[in-house]
Each structure stands twice: as structure tokens, then as C-alpha cells.
Amino acid sequence: MRHIHSTVGVRASLMFGFVLKALNGERYVTTLPIDGRQGHLTVERVFPEGLLPLGYRVEGLYLCPSTSPGRLPHDVTHNFLSPRDLSYGLDAVGVRTAERSTYLNVYLSCADGALLRYAPRSKAPEWTLFHATVAYEKVVESGRESLFEYLRKVIANGELQVVVRSAFWSPLRVDARGVKTGIGLVRWASDNRFALGPVFAHADDAARSAQRQIGEYVGQQYLGGVLIHQASSSFVAVEPLEDGANSGAASALFYSGPGGPIAPVTVPGAQPLPLPVFPRDYKWVAVHQFYKRFNLFVKDPNASDRLLMDNLALADLWFCRDVVKKSGVSGGSCYFTGRGGALFKFTPSFSPQETVLLNEEAGDGVAAYLAGLAGVGRLEVLDTDGYWHRRGQLNATWQPPVQPAAKPGRDEL
Template identity: 35%
Template sequence: MILKRPDGLFVATEPLRVPREDFDPKWILPDEVVASGGFPAGHTIVARYRTSPVRELPFALEVTQKNVYRNMLSTRVISSSLQSPDTRLTREYLLGSDGCVLSYTRSHTVLEDELKKALLPLKLERAELLDNLVERQMRDGTLTPVEFVSRLGQAGVLRVVEGSQVWGLPRRISTPFIANLDRPEPLLIRNSLADPPFSPVFTQEQDAVRYAHEHCRHGESLQFGYIFKSHRSGHYMVSLPLVRQSYRDYNQVFPQGLFPQGYTLEGFYLCATREVLTAEDDPLHQAFFLPSDIDTGIRFSIHGLKDKKLTFYLSCLDGALLRYQYLGTDEQLDTLGTLQTLRLQLLQGGARMLDYVRSLIARGNLDILIEGRVWSGTVRVAADWRPGTGEGFFATWQACGPLFSLADDAARSIHRRLAPYRGREYLAAVLGNPTRTSFVGTQPLAAGLDTAQQLALFYTGPEGPVQPLVQPVGRPVPLPVFPSRYEVVAAQLVYKSMPSTQSSDPKEQRLINNFVGPTLLGFYLRVVRAHAQRPASVYLSVREGALLKYIPSFSRMEEEVMVLGTGLQPSVFLKRVTSSGELFVLERDALWRYEGRLSDAQVDTRDDTQTEEIQMDEALRIRDRDEL
């Protein structure tokens, strides 16, 4: 399902197996889930999505028609949508087996009313939506799937969100549909027919850019994207990396050159190519950009928008993310002839890329936001900087993940980002806004659970539970810097284990590696109590793959469990924990096999020697939509 938030943003539920493609929304969000708080407050269901399984058809179609039929919104889905009394659930999506993504939005036109009648079940007593006139016509050969798609495009709003060989480029289908149209090379596109794909929404500009940086797939052509800020909320998003002839021509990226409604352009980023730029012995070999690309970027940052300078980011091949702010004048920029000469000199070894970089920092500020193999050791690049040297540094901002409607989902994002366990421990925090309607997870650092990381996330002052090993003299420890108006609502311990015991019981040893001990858990209960309004929580990402959530009671009994638990066997401590607070399994593994709140009875049976395969969400096998 796709839900609309009160602020106009959208979130989607994760895919589940369902018995049929025209599923009831309550199969995804049952009343019990809504009643227990699993449905975010104020959200509205506005769309359904489903996949298209690969299968053979029980009737004959020519190859192109067969490929269209397999990857189109079926007559059953459209019939279900048009007959739905829900005025808010107006859109249907299909994730096709050929890679396409299609959407259909109801329009309430005369043509749509006519299509609705043609899609009614022929036998009302069976109410089988696939047994309709249009479907029978396609099966007996009097109507082709291509003709049905054309009719659907004229009846409502049919869009190709993500293209494929059969469906062509992303666009709206409003004229007779033609399958297998040649798709122009990205460098030849002059007028875009659809918006580009965008990132999730972030609270900070650099977090959005970091997301794009991680999605750059450096190739033969220069890639780019834009950074946008919402007028209403102040949130950020980026367009994902694209190849076009010129990023200065907005028509090549957006229909009619118009930006997303409600957003302003704040900056842009470039992804380096794999083109050889310098001689192999150059210290910045394959680690920077063509001088001509930098020059074009500088000019665009100055003149891309009237009366506004755009932020200029650089995603380098060595893994670094840089930001450049040009402080000079137009007259100080390089001429075309100078750039052409410099390119030849760099290739032949007559000039060094580092010298070109020094000419840039003489006219502006070059910052390293994320270190790479070559770009490291400093934040602000100075004239005496040397490539690949330095002791490293912490990020210049508290990096955070995308926005979520539930704290559990922010914790899931952290958990999945670091999976599987590779022998390192991490620490992160989940942050929430004042109304607890938006949540983000901090970017965990490989430094793990050391004091510096604890201070950066959880320091609340000289009286709080987190303190430096040595109190600084003359200056206070700085408070954590989070996105505006966000505060800690949960701590997340990733791959921490319990202290070892003398027990040789394999069940106890397994629990040691997949839970946390009373000292550590008790400490972070004090941490979240110092920070958060209730309910606070502690998330545990365990080594075999499960994600756990503990909601403390902050009771005297819980305090005693944390103090006395150091002398208990791991299984006994776990049982005491579930009795004093609430322990939930959010994501399962072979040890933590049951999602939901862990009861005392489940604790008693959890360590049984059975090693049955985890039962995933298996509803009835999806019934092929070609069954009448």
C-alpha cells in the first residue's frame, strides 16, 4: 500500500505475499494492526501496488502481445479499482517482471464509465472480476492487449513510471500505444516526457546528497543530479544520477523544464566518469574531474538561477564526496583555450591535477564531506594538502538517514544498512520531531561504542549519564548537533553481545552472541530516559540478523533486574527483562523466530533444539490472473 501523510509526503508498506492481485487493503493493514498503533496517525491509503509474476499463459498470443499482457495492469485490477467505493484509493501501480513500473489513476470521465461497465463480471453470482467482456475479447483474439492499453490510457491517467523494452520511456500514455518503441540514448534526449526518479526525503541537504553519492554508478559519461528543498517543510530531496547532454538545460530533465511543485532548486552534484584524465603516476589519477567539467559546474553554480548561488557537490571515483564554493569573479575563470591545453598537459604528464586543485582553492573553498582513498585527512583542503594522507576526521555534520513515519522503520533502515554482521559493532540513535510524526536514524560510525560516539549522540550535559573519560578544562563538551527540532527517542546497539559466562550450554552461548548484557542495557536505559519523552526504547540489531526493540518500564523492578542480572545466566536474564519491560521482535532470524511482543511462554520455548526453517509471510499462493 501507499499512504499519504498529513504533510503531503508519501510512504509505502513493504511488499507481502497476497492471494490475489486485487487484494483488500486490510490484508496488508488489518484492523488489529491499526488498533495496536501500527498504522501511522493521520495517514490515508491512496494507492495499491503489486508485482507481476512471470508465468505462461493458457491461451495463445503473439510475442509482443504476450509481453504486454504479462506486464500490464490486468482487467481484474482495473475492474476492482473502478468499482471501489473508496474515493481516496484512486491509483494502482504494477511492478512488472520486465522492470517496468506502471500507474493508473481514476479520472471519472465518460470513457472510464464505459470501461467500468465493460469490466463488470459476466456472472454476477461468481463475482469473478477477471471474467469480464474485455478479458474474454483478449482471449478469443477480437481485442489485443495493446488495444486494451490504448483504451485504458484514454479512459484515465495511465503512466509509465519506469520504462522497459516493451513500454519504452517514462511518459503518460494518452495516444494509441505502440510497444517496443526505440528508446533514445540519454545523451540525445532534448525534451523529457516525465520527471526523473527522486530520492527519499531528508531533513538535511548533505544527507540527501550523500544518498545520491552512494547511488552513483560511475561510467563513461558524466552523471548529475539536482538538490531540491521543500517550501513547506524545509525537507530535501535529490534527483538520482542521470546522463544528459547538458544539465544546464532543464527541459532535458523535467517536462517543460518545470521543477517539482513546491520545491526550490538549492544545488547540484556531478558524478565523475571513468575516463582517463591524467598520467598514471599523478597523485590524483582517477580521483577528480576534467577541468572543463569543473569550469562548467562553477559557471552553473553562479548563473544556473537568477540571483541565487547553487551549492556544487562532487562525487569522486575514489569514494569521496566534495563540495566546492567558488569565491572569484567571472573574469577569473579559465578560458576554453586554457582548459583544452590543460587537458592535454594532464594526459601527457606535463601538468599535475594537484596543481589544478590548488588553483581552485586559491579562488574558493574545497571541502571533503566524505573521505575517499585519495581525498582524506582534512575537512577544508588547503594549499599544503597531500593526497591520501592524514589521520582522518569525523563527519562535519551528524549524518542521518531518510524520513520515516514510524521510529521502528528508522531503526530497520539502520539495521539493514549494516547487515550482515562482519565482526564490527556500531552505535546509532533514532531521532524524532516534537510531534513524533517524523523519525530519522543517525548514520552509525564504525567507531562502535566508544566514548566519542556516545558523546556525539547522547551527551546531555555534565549531570547526564554519558560523560567524557577526562573532563575538558576551560571549555564545555559540546551538545550533539541534530537536524533542527529533532531529538533522541531511542538508542540502537548494533551487533553488541553479552559478557561471556562459564556455561558450556550451547543455547546460552548462542544467546550471549545475540543479546546484550545487563550493564550495557541498563546504561542505555538511563541514556534514553535522560533524553526522551515516553515511550522511549532501545533497539538491538543482533548478529544472526534479528532486530529487537525493548520498551522500558522505568520501574524499580527493572532497575533491580539490571543490577542483579550480572550474576544470572543469559536465559534467566532475558526472562527477567521480558517481565519488567516489553521486548519485541521486529525482524526475525533463526533464533528469534516470532515477530511481535515476546511473552514469557515464548522465552521458555525459544531455545528448543528444533532448527526449523523460518516461516516467512506466506499467504495463499498467488492465483494466476489468467484463471477464469
């Protein structure tokens, strides 16, 4: 669902699609969004004769309200959706039996960037029937009821959760007076689960997907990784977390208890670190560092070394190697995205020579250290940038590329 939310973009009218779940496992797919402005949000509009893919059932519906200005107040259409569109969605996910009516989940991809998940229990009287919905929408349009009053009716009839935050849908929202009010209508419970990317048949493609998701370097470092499902030989990237001093990203992602790559908290009275929660039978197969610089000590680096340090993303190699080693999965690796966009992959050999090298500083310069690393493990450039022009494996005789000399601004002769 996060993938649809991040790619749907600007829309002139309501769009919708369905979330499907596999009958025999925790696998989900979404249909592409289609026009829903007339309110006929049916499975038959997406699948011929309503026939779902074999082995799947409908798990829920998603709605992408228009991002264009409309008749309703801006905060309603920008931070949520109209009562009429909400009613259309609830009609589509209602399941009626002789005893009662139940509802599937509804996801809302709001114009302000938030992604919400709504688990309805019932329909409010204001949007139970079409004429009541039209009348209530006029009340909201006139301003006689605010967005908050509208949301209270929504939440009184179901549970609303924030999947992706926005400036409005945040536990610390700043109002017009500059006061941090928070959103008291929504519970902000801690959650040790992490968002995952699409499923790929190769770990390299999962790493590329995470790199595309966060885009170009704009001053922020990130930390993520790739999980493997060994039974199906499939890979998913964990959505990268912002990284930096005291960010807690490493412990949030990779803490696994005593004996793991992150040491447990031993301070008396301190809360223990929470264990991250991933889907069943998924394990770490790679760590992915984003936009970091070569961080070993280099004494008196020359111009070539300084340029290489700026364009070499290898950082925290020992930690990355330790994570994949203790995960116990064969073929573990470490990905590094450089600030220019190059993607590196280091596959450790776990040899004694490699252990010695990773315990040393770059005393002979960055280029010599990199060549040494290529001699004890497998170091590859998967994707190029302005500095790294060639894909492929680096070897122990590697030398930094010769940079073209700057042309003079004018002819001196």
C-alpha cells in the same frame, strides 16, 4: 546527498542531479542521477518545463564522474573529476545578476568513494570559456600539471570541503613513499554535526535503514540512534559511528551536559566534552547498538546459554534506557542489531521492577534473564535471522528455540 553517493554505483559517463531545499524549513531532497555526458546540466532535463516541486528551490547540483578509465591521468579521474566536467557543473549553478555572478554549491561523488562539497566564488581562467577548458584539459592529460596543481586552482576560486572521506581525501594520506602527508589544501575543522539518514514515518524503518547502511557484521561494532521531529511525527537515523574500547562514540553522540547520560569531564585543565549538534527540534527517541554480544556476567553458562549469548545483541541496556529517559520523549526505545542480522527492539517501562532487573546480573542464565526482561518491558524481534526465526513480541514464558541436532557424517550401521 549521502544516500545518492552511496547508491549511485559504477557509471560509464558523467551523471548529475539537483539538490532541492524546502522554502519553509531545513528539509532537502535530491533528484535521481541522469546522464550528463553532453554537458547540458539543466533543470529542464529533470523537471518538465523546469517547474520545481511546490515549496522547493534549487540548493545545488551534484556530479557523479565516470568510474571508467579515460584519457586523463588515473588520479585525476579517480580522486576528482575532469576540468571539462567541472566546467559543465559550474555553468549549471551560475547565477548572473547585473552586479556580479554567484554560484550554488556543487557536490562531487568521486570514483574513489569521497563525497566533496564545493562552494565556488568564481571560475578560474582555465575553465571560463569552452576552448580554454579544452586546452587546459590537454595540459592535465599530458602531465604538465599534476592533480595537486589542478586542485590549487579549484580551491583558489572557492571552498572545497570533504563530506565523506576516502584514502586520498583524508587528513592523513599515505603517499607512495609511505609518508603521511595529509591534504594540506583542505581544512579539516572539527564538526559536531552528524550525518542523518532518510526521513521515515516510523522509527522502526529508520533503524532498519541504518542497519542496511552498514551491512553485515565483519568484526566491527557500531553505535547510533534515531531522532524524532515531534511536530511532524517523523524519524531519522543518525549515521552509526564505529564503537569499541576508547572510541568515544557514546560521548560524541549522547553527551548533553550535566545531568545527562554521559558524565561531564571534571579533570582540572581538561577540555569539556563538545555537545553534539542536530537539526532544530529533533530529539533522541532511540539508541541503536550494532553487533554486540550479551554482556552481563553469566556463571557457568551451558551450551544453550552460550549459543544464545552469541545471538543476543542486548548490551548496555541501562545506558540505552537512560539516554531515552533523559531525552524526555515519550515512547523511547532501544534497538539492537545482532551479528546474524536480527533486529531487536526493547521499549522500557521505567518501572521499579525493570530498574531492579537492569541492576542485576544474569544469575539464573541468559534465557531466564531474557524472559524476565520481556516481563518488565516490551521486547520484540522485528527482523529474523538464522537463530531468531519468528517475528513478534517475546513474553515472560519465553524459552530458547530448540536447535536441530547435527546429522552424522555417515551411517554407523
